[in-house]
Every structure is written in structure tokens, then in C-alpha cells.
Amino acid sequence: AQSVTQLGSHVSVSEGALVLLRCNYSSSVPPYLFWYVQYPNQGLQLLLKYTSAATLVKGINGFEAEFKKSETSFHLTKPSAHMRDAAEYFCAVSYSGGYQKVTFGTGTKLQVIP
Amino acid sequence: DTAVSQTPKYLVTQMGNDKSIKCEQNLGHDTMYWYKQDSKKFLKIMFSYNNKELIINETVPNRFSPKSPDKAHLNLHINSLELGDSAVYFCASSPLGGVGYGYTFGSGTRLTVV
Numbered sequence: 001a002q003s004v005t006q007l008g009s010h011v012s013v014s015e016g017a018l019v020l021l022r023c024n025y026s027s028s029v030p031p032y033l034f035w036y037v038q039y040p041n042q043g044l045q046l047l048l049k050y051t052s053a054a055t056l057v058k059g060i061n062g063f064e065a066e067f068k069k070s071e072t073s074f075h076l077t078k079p080s081a082h083m084r085d086a087a088e089y090f091c092a093v094s095y096s097g098g099y100q101k102v103t104f105g106t107g108t109k110l111q112v113i114p
Numbered sequence: 115d116t117a118v119s120q121t122p123k124y125l126v127t128q129m130g131n132d133k134s135i136k137c138e139q140n141l142g143h144d145t146m147y148w149y150k151q152d153s154k155k156f157l158k159i160m161f162s163y164n165n166k167e168l169i170i171n172e173t174v175p176n177r178f179s180p181k182s183p184d185k186a187h188l189n190l191h192i193n194s195l196e197l198g199d200s201a202v203y204f205c206a207s208s209p210l211g212g213v214g215y216g217y218t219f220g221s222g223t224r225l226t227v228v
Contacts, residue, residue: 032214038155043118043204043219051214088155094214101170102217104157 002027004074004091006105014113019063019078021108023091026072033074034092034102035065044090050074061085086112117141120205120220127195128228135190135223137205144210145169146188147217148180151202163188195227 007022025031032051036044048059055067065076074091091105118139127133139146147170148160162170163182177193188205202224206217 034216036219041221043206043221044157044217045219046216049214049216090157096214101159101162101172103159107155107157 002031002093002095002103004033004093004103004105006089006091006108008108009106010109010111012111012113013081015083016080019076019081019085019110021076021089021091021110023065023074023076023105024072025074025091025093027093027095029095032094032096033065033067034094035059035063035074035076036090036092036104037061038088038090038107040087047076047089081110081112083112083114086110117218118205118207118220120203120223122223123221124224124226126226126228129195129197131195132191132193133195133225134192135203135205135225137188137190137220139186139205139207139218141207141218142209143207143218144185145208146182146185147206147208148188148190149204149206151204151222153201157204161188161190192225195225197227200225200227 003026005024034049035047038044048057050067058064063078088107092102094100094102145164147162161180165185166182179191182188202222204222205220208215208217
């Protein structure tokens with residue numbers, strides 16, 4: 001069964017510092033991987049996705065993630081945090097073949113300190 | 115134009131009541147979903163429809179009944195509401211079964227059962 005594990009339910013960074021949110025996946029077949037962001041009282045918004053093309057994926061708002069098969073990881077990074085990045089971030093996994101559900105991780109709340 | 119719209123945004127009701135949540139998407143997507151987000155932000159899929167056909171039906175009490183009158187609409191009816199049903203319910207849509215495309219989420223319906 002597919003799953004994702006997000007390490008750290010809360011991450012705090014200073015404004016301007018590097019953002020690193022960790023995600024490890026478990027899948028018996030090549031996965032599709034996603035990062036979503038959820039601002040307070042809003043729905044989830046797709047940040048970026050990996051679908052077996054380039055291993056370094058660039059997304060919206062300056063975020064990027066790198067797929068590392070050897071480490072089964074898909075960590076999300078941003079070089080310089082902004083106050084507006086404060087939100088909940090979800091890693092998610094799916095895989096090809098018919099109609100497949102997306103399984104979400106438990107989320108990481110990012111706090112940005114001015 | 116809202117891509118995926120849910121109504122109502124807030125719903126407060128008493129135990130034992132029956133309520134419905136409506137969802138509409140104007141993206142032309144074929145597949146729609148209902149997810150439940152609990153108080154710890156954990157997201158769990160409930161149902162998925164592709165072109166009005168039920169394709170994913172997770173372990174959900176049969177008090178929950180989805181209905182898809184056409185591929186742009188997916189409603190959720192809940193009978194005999196219980197305290198444990200309190201959560202945020204998200205509707206989402208994606209093209210072609212969702213594989214590799216990512217979802218577009220609605221802004222959620224916060225259901226509170228008292």
C-alpha cells in the first residue's frame with residue numbers, strides 16, 4: 001500500500017531562511033508525488049508534482065522538490081522564506097494504473113518568524 | 115470564477131439530523147472526490163466519481179451517500195448525523211481519473227454536529 005510520512009508536524013524558520021519540509025514515501029510501484037499548501041480556512045492548493053519526468057520539480061511561489069528514489073524522499077524546499085509562506089503543507093502520493101486515489105501525509109505546519 | 119465551489123461553507127446542526135453538502139466544478143474535469151479532514155488536519159478520501167460512476171468507495175458508514183447527477187456535480191448527503199462527523203469536508207476534482215494530474219480543491223465545508 002502506498003503511504004507518505006512527513007517528518008515534523010511543526011517547522012519554524014526565520015523570514016529569509018531556507019525552508020525544508022521532509023517527505024518520505026512508500027510505494028511498491030513508481031509513484032506520483034505531490035505537495036499541496038493549505039492556508040487557514042481554505043482548501044488545498046497544488047504546489048508541485050512529480051510524475052516521472054525531471055527529478056527536480058519547480059512549483060509555484062518559489063518552491064521546489066527533488067525526487068530521490070534511493071532515499072524514497074520528496075523533500076520540499078524554498079531558498080528564502082516569506083511571511084506569506086506560513087501555512088500547512090501536505091505531501092501526497094499516488095501511482096499510475098486505472099483510477100487511483102491520492103493518499104495524503106499528516107501535514108507540516110510552517111511558521112515563519114519575522 | 116470559482117473552479118470548485120462548495121455550499122454551504124459552514125454547517126451547524128444537531129445530532130440525528132440529515133444534511134447535504136453540494137459541490138460543483140466548472141473545469142470540465144471528469145473525476146470528483148470527497149475528502150474528510152479531521153481536527154488534526156488528517157485528510158482521508160471518502161468517495162470518488164468518474165463521469166457520474168462511483169469508482170472509489172472507502173470504508174465510510176452507509177449514513178454517507180454521495181450523488182453525482184452529472185460530471186460537474188457531486189453532492190454528499192449525511193443521515194443521522196453523529197458528533198464524530200464533525201470535520202471539514204472537501205470536494206475536489208481532477209481530469210481523467212486524477213492520475214498524475216493533481217487535484218483542484220474547493221474551500222471546504224466545516225460541519226459541526228452539536
